[in-house]
Amino acid sequence: MSHMDILLKNGIILTMDRANSIIKNGCLGIVGDSIAFLGEETHQLQADKIIDANGGIILPGLINGHTHAAMSLFRGLADDLPLMEWLNNYIFPVERRMDGDFVYTGTMLSCAEMIMSGTTTFCDMYLFEEEVARAASHAQLRCIVGEVLYDFPSPCYGILENGFKYTESLINKWHNHPLVSIAVEPHSLFTCSPELLVAANQMAARYNVPLIIHVAETLQELAEIRKKYGVKPIKHMKSLGLLGPRLIADHCVHIDEADLATMAEYGVKIIHNPESNMKLASGIAPVHKMLSKGITVGLGTDGCASNNDLDMFTEMDMASKLQKIQTMDPTVMDAVTVLRMATIEGAKALGIGHKTGSLEAGKKADVIVVDTNKPHLTPMYNPYSHIVYSASGRDVVHTIINGKLVMEARHLLTIDIEEVMERATEKSLYVKQWLSQ
Amino acid sequence: MSHMDILLKNGIILTMDRANSIIKNGCLGIVGDSIAFLGEETHQLQADKIIDANGGIILPGLINGHTHAAMSLFRGLADDLPLMEWLNNYIFPVERRMDGDFVYTGTMLSCAEMIMSGTTTFCDMYLFEEEVARAASHAQLRCIVGEVLYDFPSPCYGILENGFKYTESLINKWHNHPLVSIAVEPHSLFTCSPELLVAANQMAARYNVPLIIHVAETLQELAEIRKKYGVKPIKHMKSLGLLGPRLIADHCVHIDEADLATMAEYGVKIIHNPESNMKLASGIAPVHKMLSKGITVGLGTDGCASNNDLDMFTEMDMASKLQKIQTMDPTVMDAVTVLRMATIEGAKALGIGHKTGSLEAGKKADVIVVDTNKPHLTPMYNPYSHIVYSASGRDVVHTIINGKLVMEARHLLTIDIEEVMERATEKSLYVKQWLSQ
Numbered sequence: 001m002s003h004m005d006i007l008l009k010n011g012i013i014l015t016m017d018r019a020n021s022i023i024k025n026g027c028l029g030i031v032g033d034s035i036a037f038l039g040e041e042t043h044q045l046q047a048d049k050i051i052d053a054n055g056g057i058i059l060p061g062l063i064n065g066h067t068h069a070a071m072s073l074f075r076g077l078a079d080d081l082p083l084m085e086w087l088n089n090y091i092f093p094v095e096r097r098m099d100g101d102f103v104y105t106g107t108m109l110s111c112a113e114m115i116m117s118g119t120t121t122f123c124d125m126y127l128f129e130e131e132v133a134r135a136a137s138h139a140q141l142r143c144i145v146g147e148v149l150y151d152f153p154s155p156c157y158g159i160l161e162n163g164f165k166y167t168e169s170l171i172n173k174w175h176n177h178p179l180v181s182i183a184v185e186p187h188s189l190f191t192c193s194p195e196l197l198v199a200a201n202q203m204a205a206r207y208n209v210p211l212i213i214h215v216a217e218t219l220q221e222l223a224e225i226r227k228k229y230g231v232k233p234i235k236h237m238k239s240l241g242l243l244g245p246r247l248i249a250d251h252c253v254h255i256d257e258a259d260l261a262t263m264a265e266y267g268v269k270i271i272h273n274p275e276s277n278m279k280l281a282s283g284i285a286p287v288h289k290m291l292s293k294g295i296t297v298g299l300g301t302d303g304c305a306s307n308n309d310l311d312m313f314t315e316m317d318m319a320s321k322l323q324k325i326q327t328m329d330p331t332v333m334d335a336v337t338v339l340r341m342a343t344i345e346g347a348k349a350l351g352i353g354h355k356t357g358s359l360e361a362g363k364k365a366d367v368i369v370v371d372t373n374k375p376h377l378t379p380m381y382n383p384y385s386h387i388v389y390s391a392s393g394r395d396v397v398h399t400i401i402n403g404k405l406v407m408e409a410r411h412l413l414t415i416d417i418e419e420v421m422e423r424a425t426e427k428s429l430y431v432k433q434w435l436s437q
Numbered sequence: 438m439s440h441m442d443i444l445l446k447n448g449i450i451l452t453m454d455r456a457n458s459i460i461k462n463g464c465l466g467i468v469g470d471s472i473a474f475l476g477e478e479t480h481q482l483q484a485d486k487i488i489d490a491n492g493g494i495i496l497p498g499l500i501n502g503h504t505h506a507a508m509s510l511f512r513g514l515a516d517d518l519p520l521m522e523w524l525n526n527y528i529f530p531v532e533r534r535m536d537g538d539f540v541y542t543g544t545m546l547s548c549a550e551m552i553m554s555g556t557t558t559f560c561d562m563y564l565f566e567e568e569v570a571r572a573a574s575h576a577q578l579r580c581i582v583g584e585v586l587y588d589f590p591s592p593c594y595g596i597l598e599n600g601f602k603y604t605e606s607l608i609n610k611w612h613n614h615p616l617v618s619i620a621v622e623p624h625s626l627f628t629c630s631p632e633l634l635v636a637a638n639q640m641a642a643r644y645n646v647p648l649i650i651h652v653a654e655t656l657q658e659l660a661e662i663r664k665k666y667g668v669k670p671i672k673h674m675k676s677l678g679l680l681g682p683r684l685i686a687d688h689c690v691h692i693d694e695a696d697l698a699t700m701a702e703y704g705v706k707i708i709h710n711p712e713s714n715m716k717l718a719s720g721i722a723p724v725h726k727m728l729s730k731g732i733t734v735g736l737g738t739d740g741c742a743s744n745n746d747l748d749m750f751t752e753m754d755m756a757s758k759l760q761k762i763q764t765m766d767p768t769v770m771d772a773v774t775v776l777r778m779a780t781i782e783g784a785k786a787l788g789i790g791h792k793t794g795s796l797e798a799g800k801k802a803d804v805i806v807v808d809t810n811k812p813h814l815t816p817m818y819n820p821y822s823h824i825v826y827s828a829s830g831r832d833v834v835h836t837i838i839n840g841k842l843v844m845e846a847r848h849l850l851t852i853d854i855e856e857v858m859e860r861a862t863e864k865s866l867y868v869k870q871w872l873s874q
Contacts, residue, residue: 079826080767109815112812281765283762317751328720330518376550380513389516427816
């Protein structure tokens with residue numbers, strides 16, 4: 001008789017393994033940080049902690065493949081504006097004034113929102129990333145974080161040379177942390193010189209960490225790259241030697257078939273951010289074509305200033321419906337495909353598919369439970385459909401990360417949420433003050 | 438000192454009146470079925486029941502302008518399919534077998550979901566609408582319902598002649614009901630003969646009730662109407678004398694500038710259903726053009742089989758983002774515009790703008806409270822932004838319809854939800870059985 005630390009029982013398990021196996025009356029046992037048992041209900045197992053899923057759905061924690069967590073402090077600050085007005089009059093002036101404590105607070109707020117909406121891993125690009133790593137480690141979320149690098153001075157590290165040093169110190173400091181890992185993250189092709197990009201790629205290669213960058217998000221970006229370098233983004237990146245399986249390209253909205261063929265050839269990964277692309281009117285990424293080329297595509301929310309939430313459930317819904325309307329084909333991006341993008345394919349895109357993204361014995365225990373005993377999730381013909389088209393993050397009832405229960409029955413166990421919300425509101429008063437000056 | 442039946446206090450009131458007035462530290466008093474007081478917090482008022490909004494947002498109950506409520510029993514039954522396969526292999530075979538009790542159960546389930554997600558009025562088109570009216574009156578939701586009329590025999594009333602009689606009996610029976618009113622509802626131009634349409638319009642005129650119909654939802658429909666009548670849908674309707682302020686046209690996806698000019702000229706109302714149009718890959722309705730022509734446009738979820746929920750909050754989010762991406766302009770369909778569509782403009786579209794859709798003294802008290810004391814709604818710079826882009830129906834904490842509290846602190850007061858969910862699950866077993874035969 002095996003003994004488990006945590007035993008989840010009485011749920012429909014969507015494993016998201018290679019065969020998309022479903023275990024109907026399922027039971028999942030955790031020992032330490034890992035999944036030790038997965039199968040039909042059994043009386044052979046004992047556990048210190050038993051969690052009854054109450055007939056709900058047990059699935060892998062969701063993977064938010066691209067966000068700027070601390071931007072939760074800008075949620076609703078400025079909507080419905082032209083991109084440059086939004087950036088120049090709101091986002092940049094505030095970012096110039098903020099500090100590490102601001103980023104820590106915003107990230108903790110986002111960690112709370114992510115845990116409460118079933119996200120167990122996020123990939124972050126922002127300023128003061130040491131604070132992001134600290135917040136995530138305190139909240140006990142899995143994450144890949146990286147300091148944003150660009151040609152102009154940063155409010156965090158000053159001149160670029162220090163940005164590389166900052167990144168290197170992050171890599172050294174968080175090496176071997178069970179939850180936090182580091183990436184090298186140049187901002188974009190239009191804010192980073194070819195020299196910066198090449199140096200970033202070299203550093204990523206030297207430390208064997210991901211290289212993460214915004215690519216082909218807007219038409220303005222394409223025009224700018226064409227003007228500067230005479231080519232389209234993917235060609236520019238290819239000429240700099242950036243393409244490869246280590247590269248994670250965020251957005252990829254304005255990408256043609258030839259670009260996709262090149263990206264597939266080099267094993268580049270893509271993170272799709274439908275809600276942000278819609279809200280900023282950036283364009284519609286050709287996700288169905290990416291998938292048909294065999295490219296690994298994950299899903300991200302982008303920051304809260306352009307979404308305006310971190311709910312991966314509504315992101316899945318939007319991702320599916322947006323592709324259907326773009327292709328005028330209701331069969332594309334079916335529920336299983338989209339849920340895979342938000343779980344195992346997202347994990348693979350971030351290079352952590354061996355650790356998380358599916359429920360399989362031996363993998364890290366990143367697990368969520370959705371309560372389906374609600375009018376909007378009744379009756380249940382198809383659990384995949386419910387997860388993608390009907391559920392929201394608010395239906396997640398328990399969240400487990402790396403074997404640790406971080407939310408039980410909607411109560412956060414690693415975050416003092418009242419204190420975090422109070423501090424977030426305090427920070428918002430500074431934001432208003434900075435903008436009124 | 439005035440005495441109120443219910444007093445809502447300590448909230449930010451979004452009145453959605455003509456000036457979109459906001460009352461910051463607001464207080465709303467209800468006497469009987471109506472709003473009696475609206476203003477800053479005051480100690481001059483007493484009340485039998487005091488509800489503390491706890492710093493949250495108080496706004497008009499949302500108006501779901503087009504749905505098929507009982508189709509909640511088909512939620513997730515068949516997704517990601519071509520339209521005709523979905524209809525012919527799933528929806529139609531089940532609809533042929535269902536009865537009044539099936540429709541009552543599905544409607545009660547939807548009433549629960551609507552109340553829990555802040556919808557206080559819905560407009561329904563389906564079969565066995567007497568049961569829809571009964572369910573809504575039991576649940577105490579405001580609604581406009583009408584029996585669907587088409588050329589082929591109906592599982593509810595048999596031959597068409599009886600469909601008109603059924604509609605007439607609904608009109609007579611529910612006349613003067615405080616919550617339920619009746620419309621005449623021919624299904625569409627491709628399922629209804631010109632004679633049916635003209636007779637339906639005459640009946641609507643005779644009883645002074647709305648005429649509601651699906652229009653220009655798909656390209657197939659346009660092709661069929663062109664083949665049969667040699668014209669586009671709006672021209673066909675014009676030639677039959679159907680256009681006028683009584684007409685509510687659902688969908689209007691494939692509508693050009695000339696059509697819109699005609700519709701504006703005749704005062705036709707439109708209900709936009711973005712999630713359904715996306716999920717079925719029907720197309721993108723030109724809502725920004727409708728608005729610029731001065732047409733009254735409401736928002737609807739359509740049925741749960743093509744959405745797959747009745748949450749008007751996510752519908753608002755989708756409506757805004759879909760127009761932004763279609764026009765490649767982030768400034769269109771800003772949060773206030775979209776919230777007006779889901780409240781006062783929706784009410785006007787249904788012809789009940791004098792009764793509901795905004796919070797103004799003398800209007801019926803259809804009011805909801807959103808709890809903003811949550812990580813995903815913190816900090817708050819702009820309450821409109823939070824409602825449209827960040828909140829979901831699950832953030833609604835209290836719902837009042839016609840002066841009556843129907844949900845308090847997420848507890849339904851007019852529906853035995855456990856019983857309804859149990860009955861809904863029983864009905865789903867019949868559906869599976871019917872489809873396997």
